Amino acid sequence: xxxxxxxxxxxxxxxxxxxxxxxxxxxxxxxxxxxxxxxxxxxxxxxxxxxxxxxxxxxxxxxxxxxxxxxxxxxxxxxxxxxxxxxxxxxxxxxxxxxxxxxxxxxxxxxxxxxxxxxxxxxxxxxxxxxxxxxxxxxxxxxxxxxxxxxxxxxxxxxxxxxxxxxxxxxxxxxxxxxxxxxxxxxxxxxxxxxxxxxxxxxxxxxxxxxxxxxxxxxxxxxxxxxxxxxxxxxxxxxxxxxxxxxxxxxxxxxxxxxxxxxxxxxxxxxxx
Numbered sequence: 001x002x003x004x005x006x007x008x009x010x011x012x013x014x015x016x017x018x019x020x021x022x023x024x025x026x027x028x029x030x031x032x033x034x035x036x037x038x039x040x041x042x043x044x045x046x047x048x049x050x051x052x053x054x055x056x057x058x059x060x061x062x063x064x065x066x067x068x069x070x071x072x073x074x075x076x077x078x079x080x081x082x083x084x085x086x087x088x089x090x091x092x093x094x095x096x097x098x099x100x101x102x103x104x105x106x107x108x109x110x111x112x113x114x115x116x117x118x119x120x121x122x123x124x125x126x127x128x129x130x131x132x133x134x135x136x137x138x139x140x141x142x143x144x145x146x147x148x149x150x151x152x153x154x155x156x157x158x159x160x161x162x163x164x165x166x167x168x169x170x171x172x173x174x175x176x177x178x179x180x181x182x183x184x185x186x187x188x189x190x191x192x193x194x195x196x197x198x199x200x201x202x203x204x205x206x207x208x209x210x211x212x213x214x215x216x217x218x219x220x221x222x223x224x225x226x227x228x229x230x231x232x233x234x235x236x237x238x239x240x241x242x243x244x245x246x247x248x249x250x251x252x253x254x255x256x257x258x259x260x261x262x263x264x265x266x267x268x269x270x271x272x273x
Contacts, residue, residue: 084112128154137162184213203238211240
Protein backbone atom coordinates (compact mmCIF):
# COMPACT_ATOMS: atom_id res chain seq x y z
CA UNK A 1 0.00 0.00 0.00
CA UNK A 2 1.24 3.50 -0.85
CA UNK A 3 -1.48 5.36 0.96
CA UNK A 4 -0.23 8.82 1.86
CA UNK A 5 3.30 8.03 0.69
CA UNK A 6 5.28 9.87 -2.01
CA UNK A 7 8.52 8.25 -3.05
CA UNK A 8 10.50 6.59 -5.85
CA UNK A 9 12.83 3.65 -5.97
CA UNK A 10 13.60 0.23 -7.31
CA UNK A 11 11.07 -2.49 -6.41
CA UNK A 12 9.24 -5.49 -7.86
CA UNK A 13 5.85 -5.45 -9.58
CA UNK A 14 3.02 -7.93 -9.33
CA UNK A 15 4.91 -10.22 -11.71
CA UNK A 16 7.87 -10.03 -9.43
CA UNK A 17 9.90 -8.20 -12.11
CA UNK A 18 12.40 -5.53 -11.12
CA UNK A 19 11.05 -2.08 -11.91
CA UNK A 20 11.81 1.57 -11.29
CA UNK A 21 8.74 2.78 -9.48
CA UNK A 22 7.49 6.26 -8.60
CA UNK A 23 4.34 6.79 -6.61
CA UNK A 24 2.38 9.74 -5.28
CA UNK A 25 -0.99 10.13 -3.56
CA UNK A 26 -3.83 11.90 -5.42
CA UNK A 27 -5.87 14.22 -3.28
CA UNK A 28 -9.53 13.80 -4.31
CA UNK A 29 -12.17 14.55 -1.67
CA UNK A 30 -13.79 11.32 -0.52
CA UNK A 31 -11.22 9.15 -2.25
CA UNK A 32 -7.93 7.69 -1.17
CA UNK A 33 -6.17 7.12 -4.48
CA UNK A 34 -2.59 7.09 -5.49
CA UNK A 35 -0.66 7.19 -8.79
CA UNK A 36 2.00 4.57 -9.42
CA UNK A 37 4.32 4.55 -12.46
CA UNK A 38 6.47 1.51 -13.10
CA UNK A 39 9.23 1.28 -15.71
CA UNK A 40 10.95 -2.04 -16.29
CA UNK A 41 14.48 -1.81 -14.96
CA UNK A 42 15.99 -3.41 -18.07
CA UNK A 43 14.63 -0.49 -20.15
CA UNK A 44 16.06 2.01 -17.68
CA UNK A 45 19.46 0.30 -17.87
CA UNK A 46 19.39 0.41 -21.67
CA UNK A 47 18.47 4.12 -21.67
CA UNK A 48 21.11 4.82 -19.09
CA UNK A 49 23.75 3.11 -21.22
CA UNK A 50 22.65 5.07 -24.25
CA UNK A 51 22.75 8.24 -22.18
CA UNK A 52 26.31 7.52 -21.04
CA UNK A 53 27.25 6.80 -24.66
CA UNK A 54 25.86 10.17 -25.73
CA UNK A 55 27.65 11.85 -22.85
CA UNK A 56 30.92 10.11 -23.69
CA UNK A 57 30.71 11.02 -27.38
CA UNK A 58 29.86 14.62 -26.53
CA UNK A 59 32.77 14.83 -24.12
CA UNK A 60 35.08 13.36 -26.75
CA UNK A 61 33.85 15.89 -29.32
CA UNK A 62 34.37 18.76 -26.86
CA UNK A 63 37.85 17.49 -26.06
CA UNK A 64 38.67 17.28 -29.78
CA UNK A 65 37.46 20.84 -30.45
CA UNK A 66 39.32 22.07 -27.38
CA UNK A 67 42.49 20.32 -28.56
CA UNK A 68 42.25 21.81 -32.05
CA UNK A 69 41.62 25.31 -30.68
CA UNK A 70 44.38 25.06 -28.10
CA UNK A 71 46.79 23.68 -30.74
CA UNK A 72 46.05 26.57 -33.09
CA UNK A 73 46.35 29.10 -30.29
CA UNK A 74 49.60 27.51 -29.09
CA UNK A 75 51.05 27.50 -32.61
CA UNK A 76 50.09 31.15 -33.10
CA UNK A 77 51.53 32.05 -29.71
CA UNK A 78 54.79 30.22 -30.46
CA UNK A 79 55.11 31.90 -33.86
CA UNK A 80 54.63 35.33 -32.30
CA UNK A 81 57.13 34.57 -29.55
CA UNK A 82 59.69 33.33 -32.10
CA UNK A 83 59.23 36.51 -34.18
CA UNK A 84 59.54 38.63 -31.06
CA UNK A 85 62.69 36.82 -29.89
CA UNK A 86 64.30 37.02 -33.36
CA UNK A 87 63.57 40.73 -33.59
CA UNK A 88 65.06 41.40 -30.16
CA UNK A 89 68.22 39.41 -30.98
CA UNK A 90 68.71 41.22 -34.29
CA UNK A 91 68.05 44.56 -32.64
CA UNK A 92 70.67 43.73 -30.00
CA UNK A 93 73.17 43.26 -32.84
CA UNK A 94 72.34 46.73 -34.12
CA UNK A 95 70.18 45.67 -37.06
CA UNK A 96 67.13 47.80 -37.83
CA UNK A 97 64.15 45.45 -38.15
CA UNK A 98 60.90 45.53 -40.08
CA UNK A 99 57.79 46.30 -38.11
CA UNK A 100 56.22 43.30 -36.37
CA UNK A 101 52.61 42.58 -37.21
CA UNK A 102 50.49 42.86 -34.09
CA UNK A 103 46.71 43.03 -34.30
CA UNK A 104 45.86 41.78 -30.83
CA UNK A 105 45.53 43.93 -27.78
CA UNK A 106 46.77 41.33 -25.32
CA UNK A 107 49.98 41.62 -23.31
CA UNK A 108 52.06 39.98 -26.04
CA UNK A 109 50.56 42.27 -28.68
CA UNK A 110 51.36 45.31 -26.55
CA UNK A 111 54.92 44.03 -26.10
CA UNK A 112 55.35 43.63 -29.85
CA UNK A 113 54.02 47.16 -30.42
CA UNK A 114 56.44 48.53 -27.84
CA UNK A 115 59.27 46.76 -29.67
CA UNK A 116 58.08 48.32 -32.94
CA UNK A 117 58.19 51.74 -31.29
CA UNK A 118 61.71 51.07 -30.00
CA UNK A 119 62.84 49.88 -33.42
CA UNK A 120 61.40 53.02 -35.04
CA UNK A 121 63.09 55.22 -32.46
CA UNK A 122 66.48 53.59 -33.04
CA UNK A 123 66.01 54.05 -36.79
CA UNK A 124 65.32 57.77 -36.22
CA UNK A 125 68.38 58.07 -33.97
CA UNK A 126 70.55 56.32 -36.59
CA UNK A 127 69.36 58.69 -39.35
CA UNK A 128 69.90 61.68 -37.07
CA UNK A 129 73.45 60.61 -36.17
CA UNK A 130 74.25 60.07 -39.87
CA UNK A 131 72.98 63.55 -40.81
CA UNK A 132 74.90 65.20 -37.97
CA UNK A 133 78.02 63.23 -38.95
CA UNK A 134 77.71 64.73 -42.43
CA UNK A 135 77.57 68.22 -40.94
CA UNK A 136 73.81 68.80 -41.16
CA UNK A 137 73.19 70.34 -37.75
CA UNK A 138 69.72 71.57 -38.76
CA UNK A 139 68.31 68.02 -38.75
CA UNK A 140 65.63 67.80 -36.07
CA UNK A 141 65.47 65.10 -33.43
CA UNK A 142 63.17 65.88 -30.54
CA UNK A 143 63.39 63.94 -27.24
CA UNK A 144 60.13 62.21 -26.36
CA UNK A 145 60.30 63.64 -22.84
CA UNK A 146 62.79 64.96 -20.34
CA UNK A 147 63.39 61.33 -19.28
CA UNK A 148 64.37 60.32 -22.84
CA UNK A 149 68.10 59.96 -22.15
CA UNK A 150 68.94 58.90 -25.71
CA UNK A 151 67.03 61.80 -27.26
CA UNK A 152 68.42 64.36 -24.82
CA UNK A 153 72.00 63.09 -25.26
CA UNK A 154 71.77 63.16 -29.07
CA UNK A 155 70.32 66.68 -29.05
CA UNK A 156 73.07 67.88 -26.72
CA UNK A 157 75.68 66.21 -28.95
CA UNK A 158 74.30 68.00 -32.01
CA UNK A 159 74.27 71.37 -30.21
CA UNK A 160 77.84 70.84 -28.97
CA UNK A 161 79.10 69.89 -32.43
CA UNK A 162 77.27 72.84 -33.97
CA UNK A 163 78.81 75.23 -31.45
CA UNK A 164 82.27 73.73 -31.98
CA UNK A 165 81.94 74.11 -35.75
CA UNK A 166 80.83 77.75 -35.41
CA UNK A 167 83.74 78.48 -33.10
CA UNK A 168 86.10 76.74 -35.53
CA UNK A 169 84.75 78.86 -38.39
CA UNK A 170 85.21 82.02 -36.34
CA UNK A 171 88.78 81.00 -35.50
CA UNK A 172 89.42 80.28 -39.17
CA UNK A 173 88.15 83.75 -40.09
CA UNK A 174 90.25 85.40 -37.39
CA UNK A 175 93.31 83.36 -38.38
CA UNK A 176 92.77 84.34 -42.00
CA UNK A 177 92.51 88.01 -41.02
CA UNK A 178 95.68 87.83 -38.92
CA UNK A 179 97.51 85.98 -41.65
CA UNK A 180 96.30 88.50 -44.25
CA UNK A 181 97.44 91.42 -42.10
CA UNK A 182 100.79 89.84 -41.24
CA UNK A 183 101.58 88.94 -44.83
CA UNK A 184 100.44 92.38 -46.01
CA UNK A 185 102.64 94.21 -43.51
CA UNK A 186 105.63 92.11 -44.51
CA UNK A 187 104.90 92.58 -48.21
CA UNK A 188 104.57 96.38 -48.09
CA UNK A 189 107.44 96.80 -45.65
CA UNK A 190 109.60 95.15 -48.27
CA UNK A 191 108.14 97.35 -51.04
CA UNK A 192 108.91 100.52 -49.08
CA UNK A 193 112.55 99.56 -49.07
CA UNK A 194 112.57 99.36 -52.85
CA UNK A 195 112.70 102.30 -55.27
CA UNK A 196 112.96 104.71 -52.37
CA UNK A 197 114.92 107.07 -54.58
CA UNK A 198 112.18 107.30 -57.25
CA UNK A 199 108.85 108.53 -55.89
CA UNK A 200 106.87 107.71 -59.03
CA UNK A 201 108.14 104.13 -59.23
CA UNK A 202 107.64 103.71 -55.49
CA UNK A 203 104.07 105.09 -55.72
CA UNK A 204 103.23 102.80 -58.64
CA UNK A 205 104.75 99.77 -56.90
CA UNK A 206 102.76 100.42 -53.73
CA UNK A 207 99.41 101.21 -55.38
CA UNK A 208 99.55 98.34 -57.89
CA UNK A 209 100.35 95.79 -55.19
CA UNK A 210 97.77 97.32 -52.86
CA UNK A 211 95.03 97.09 -55.51
CA UNK A 212 95.95 93.46 -56.14
CA UNK A 213 96.17 92.63 -52.42
CA UNK A 214 92.79 94.25 -51.68
CA UNK A 215 91.23 92.67 -54.79
CA UNK A 216 90.08 96.16 -55.81
CA UNK A 217 89.94 97.51 -59.36
CA UNK A 218 91.56 100.94 -59.25
CA UNK A 219 93.39 103.36 -57.02
CA UNK A 220 95.88 106.17 -56.85
CA UNK A 221 98.41 107.83 -54.54
CA UNK A 222 98.37 111.60 -54.02
CA UNK A 223 101.26 113.43 -52.34
CA UNK A 224 101.49 117.02 -51.04
CA UNK A 225 104.19 119.15 -52.64
CA UNK A 226 107.27 120.21 -50.66
CA UNK A 227 107.36 123.77 -51.90
CA UNK A 228 105.56 126.56 -50.07
CA UNK A 229 103.31 127.26 -53.03
CA UNK A 230 102.31 123.56 -53.38
CA UNK A 231 101.97 122.53 -49.73
CA UNK A 232 98.15 122.65 -49.96
CA UNK A 233 98.07 120.88 -53.32
CA UNK A 234 98.21 117.13 -53.87
CA UNK A 235 99.57 115.58 -57.01
CA UNK A 236 98.77 112.11 -58.35
CA UNK A 237 102.10 110.28 -58.31
CA UNK A 238 100.94 106.76 -59.03
CA UNK A 239 97.73 105.28 -60.50
CA UNK A 240 96.59 101.74 -61.30
CA UNK A 241 93.26 100.65 -62.77
CA UNK A 242 91.95 97.38 -64.20
CA UNK A 243 95.33 95.64 -64.25
CA UNK A 244 97.06 98.49 -66.07
CA UNK A 245 99.32 101.33 -65.05
CA UNK A 246 97.76 104.72 -65.65
CA UNK A 247 99.86 107.69 -66.67
CA UNK A 248 97.59 110.44 -65.46
CA UNK A 249 98.53 113.91 -64.27
CA UNK A 250 96.19 115.41 -61.73
CA UNK A 251 96.33 117.93 -58.91
CA UNK A 252 93.79 118.39 -56.11
CA UNK A 253 93.56 121.16 -53.54
CA UNK A 254 93.25 120.25 -49.88
CA UNK A 255 89.55 119.96 -49.01
CA UNK A 256 88.53 119.59 -52.64
CA UNK A 257 86.30 116.62 -53.46
CA UNK A 258 86.47 113.30 -51.66
CA UNK A 259 90.24 113.00 -51.94
CA UNK A 260 90.84 116.53 -50.71
CA UNK A 261 88.35 116.12 -47.82
CA UNK A 262 89.93 112.83 -46.79
CA UNK A 263 93.41 114.39 -46.80
CA UNK A 264 92.33 117.46 -44.89
CA UNK A 265 90.40 115.56 -42.18
CA UNK A 266 93.01 112.80 -41.94
CA UNK A 267 90.26 110.23 -41.73
CA UNK A 268 89.25 107.26 -43.87
CA UNK A 269 86.18 107.77 -46.05
CA UNK A 270 84.24 104.63 -46.81
CA UNK A 271 81.44 104.89 -49.38
CA UNK A 272 78.92 102.09 -49.81
CA UNK A 273 77.17 103.75 -52.77
